[in-house]
Amino acid sequence: MRIRFPRLRARSRQPELVCQQVVELVTDYLEGALSDADRQRFDRHLAGCPHCTEYLAQMRETIRLAGRVAPEDLTPAMRTDLTDLYRRWQAEG
Amino acid sequence: MDWGGRGESVMGDPRPPRAEGDTLPAMDSDEELLRRLRAGDERGFVDLVERHNGAMLRLALSFVPSRAVAEEVVQDTWLAALRGLGAFEGRSSLKTWLFTILVNRARTTGVREARSVPIADAGPVVDASRFGPDGGWAVPPEHWIEEAENRIDAVKLSELLRVLLDTLPARQREVVLLRDVEELTSADVCEVLAISEANQRVLLHRGRARLRQALESELGGAPR
Numbered sequence: 001m002r003i004r005f006p007r008l009r010a011r012s013r014q015p016e017l018v019c020q021q022v023v024e025l026v027t028d029y030l031e032g033a034l035s036d037a038d039r040q041r042f043d044r045h046l047a048g049c050p051h052c053t054e055y056l057a058q059m060r061e062t063i064r065l066a067g068r069v070a071p072e073d074l075t076p077a078m079r080t081d082l083t084d085l086y087r088r089w090q091a092e093g
Numbered sequence: 094m095d096w097g098g099r100g101e102s103v104m105g106d107p108r109p110p111r112a113e114g115d116t117l118p119a120m121d122s123d124e125e126l127l128r129r130l131r132a133g134d135e136r137g138f139v140d141l142v143e144r145h146n147g148a149m150l151r152l153a154l155s156f157v158p159s160r161a162v163a164e165e166v167v168q169d170t171w172l173a174a175l176r177g178l179g180a181f182e183g184r185s186s187l188k189t190w191l192f193t194i195l196v197n198r199a200r201t202t203g204v205r206e207a208r209s210v211p212i213a214d215a216g217p218v219v220d221a222s223r224f225g226p227d228g229g230w231a232v233p234p235e236h237w238i239e240e241a242e243n244r245i246d247a248v249k250l251s252e253l254l255r256v257l258l259d260t261l262p263a264r265q266r267e268v269v270l271l272r273d274v275e276e277l278t279s280a281d282v283c284e285v286l287a288i289s290e291a292n293q294r295v296l297l298h299r300g301r302a303r304l305r306q307a308l309e310s311e312l313g314g315a316p317r
Binding site for chain 2: 018019020021023024026027028031033051052054055057058059061062063065066067068069070071072073074078079081082083085086087089090
């Protein structure tokens with residue numbers, strides 16, 4: 001026999017987020033793409049969840065680290081090639 | 094190395110010293126370099142190349158399978174940029190404009206289609222096995238931020254990130270590269286790659302999550 005629980009929350013706000021949903025919303029959260037209601041649910045979850053807080057911090061750290069990856073140096077050969085290219089272009093008139 | 098990333102010009106510049114009053118390349122804005130280039134100053138061009146070539150090469154490598162082809166695409170892009178200089182109105186940044194030309198060129202080489210068959214990548218970004226039946230963490234994120242900030246040499250870390258970026262699926266890598274490495278705005282990323290805002294966000298989400306997971310696997314503590 002199945003026991004049906006009364007719908008305690010039926011008339012209150014949307015159900016709270018669980019961690020598995022939070023990780024899927026992290027980018028929308030960081031991008032400011034969540035609705036006000038969802039952002040509040042997200043913040044409420046974070047306030048009570050150290051693991052998701054850590055996950056979010058790691059996401060920010062990932063972004064920060066990516067921003068520090070420097071492009072490779074211009075090699076002398078590339079510089080020469082591109083200087084030649086410039087001179088050919090100038091000669092085109 | 095002749096030049097560091099992020100626009101700082103460092104050691105070993107083989108060119109003759111500049112005349113007094115001349116600013117260092119890092120100090121000149123793109124606008125100033127463009128002005129010099131338009132006035133026929135070759136050095137203006139070389140300075141622009143110094144500033145943007147590395148990022149262009151990196152982006153090109155994301156589209157084509159070999160370094161030789163990527164270098165060709167970059168050279169084509171510079172030539173197209175020189176020829177189109179009159180049409181550049183500065184509505185977007187010079188970098189965004191260069192990237193847009195580059196992506197168009199890279200795509201028309203058609204090499205990428207042969208290389209990467211689109212793979213459905215639609216599962217959750219964090220493995221479902223890490224959550225309990227109630228959707229809460231069963232295997233929470235391992236700590237690694239401290240490791241990254243305090244215990245690993247910045248050069249090694251940068252090298253690690255470079256390697257990890259290469260492991261991302263191409264479309265995710267392109268978005269992460271433009272957004273998080275090159276720090277373009279989402280609008281500019283959409284313009285460069287000709288994708289929608291929503292699509293950009295999905296690719297960014299998946300790419301970043303993979304990168305975070307890879308960092309956790311590399312730097313995290315206890316084995317799972």
